[in-house]
């Protein structure tokens with residue numbers, strides 16, 4: 153099977169998480185992703201959160217599959233020369249340096265566009281133009297500034313960040329879409345363009361239902377929020393709503409059998425209006441099907457606490473998988489709270505390649521998340537992340553067509569660090 157992005161060359165000047173998630177996606181779809189790293193150190197994540205001494209961390213390996221690595225000191229004259237050769241050779245330059253860093257290396261959009269008019273320059277920054285545009289940003293800063301933290305957690309608790317990396321990986325996803333859109337546009341115009349994604353904007357895009365609620369507040373209380381049923385007045389901004397469903401069908405996380413000792417013995421339960429009758433039968437409250445205080449979604453809103461307490465009395469008699477099986481018989485939307493341990497062992501996720509085992513020369517076998525986007529006519533297997541500078545020699549010779557003498561000269565200049573030829577695996 154061919155790969156959808158075969159033939160596309162990416163100059164991957166990304167580090168940490170946001171940029172690497174983007175280029176990893178492109179690599180999974182078949183793009184040739186050439187990761188440029190600083191000699192000696194490389195992407196800082198190689199050495200962060202290490203679980204094994206002197207081995208690339210899982211942080212790094214799980215974000216940099218299917219790529220090639222070249223080491224290059226972009227601040228030396230020879231390094232700059234190689235970098236510009238890469239700019240002329242590649243279709244896309246992806247970077248997520250701090251604001252201004254790329255320009256300080258001499259890589260302004262004007263110069264890039266002049267050197268290679270077809271090149272697309274894709275950048276992640278923490279903020280778009282405005283008062284914070286010069287700021288360095290990490291995941292949780294974006295979650296806070298993008299509206300996620302103020303709307304996550306419980307009403308009477310402090311703002312919370314979420315474990316889903318919506319600031320980094322979320323922005324990487326947005327950027328990848330921007331890149332393939334620009335590649336498509338290039339087929340019409342013949343020209344590259346700039347693609348900019350700010351982490352704040354990406355988080356906000358993922359939090360749009362909360363901006364929806366902000367505007368609804370002008371016209372009355374948010375009746376599907378638990379707080380409404382509890383008689384607690386709303387303030388002037390979208391409140392934190394615990395585990396209330398963000399949509400029009402009320403839902404909660406409920407205890408299941410074993411909750412006393414298992415921190416994940418819980419089930420998300422949605423009281424979808426269409427299946428109210430079977431819900432009443434299952435929980436032993438058949439009278440609620442016709443009782444005017446419970447029969448319609450609107451009538452139920454002030455009683456959500458009572459209703460979910462009653463449903464929980466039922467879920468607590470079953471383990472989360474049992475409850476899921478029973479409820480699914482009646483198309484009642486629900487989902488078990490799965491731990492990472494349970495997900496790692498999930499047969500279906502392994503079958504579809506969403507959870508994959510990867511072999512790494514210094515780490516051994518480890519588990520990672522494969523491509524969650526499945527194309528029917530484009531394969532997408534996961535190959536291990538590169539060792540630091542593993543492909544330096546190969547890229548200089550076969551991609552950039554340097555002669556033996558030129559490669560020696562580059563190596564001796566110190567611009568590429570040590571050139572390693574890794575034996576074929």
Ligand code: COA
Pocket residue numbers: 167168169170171188189190191224225226227248249250251252253254256257276277278287288289290291320
């Ligand atoms: N050769 C020589 N120098 C290199 C190099 C190379 N191959 N690769 C990077 N550098 C240099 C840069 O030119 C820069 O130097 P300068 O500041 O003297 O111009 C320097 O390394 C550091 O880059 P910077 O991006 O500032 O790294 P940092 O570790 O200080 O900050 C972030 C990290 C993530 C906070 C910052 O990059 C950032 O805000 N990025 C945008 C938002 C983002 O993506 N955040 C999420 C990350 S998951």
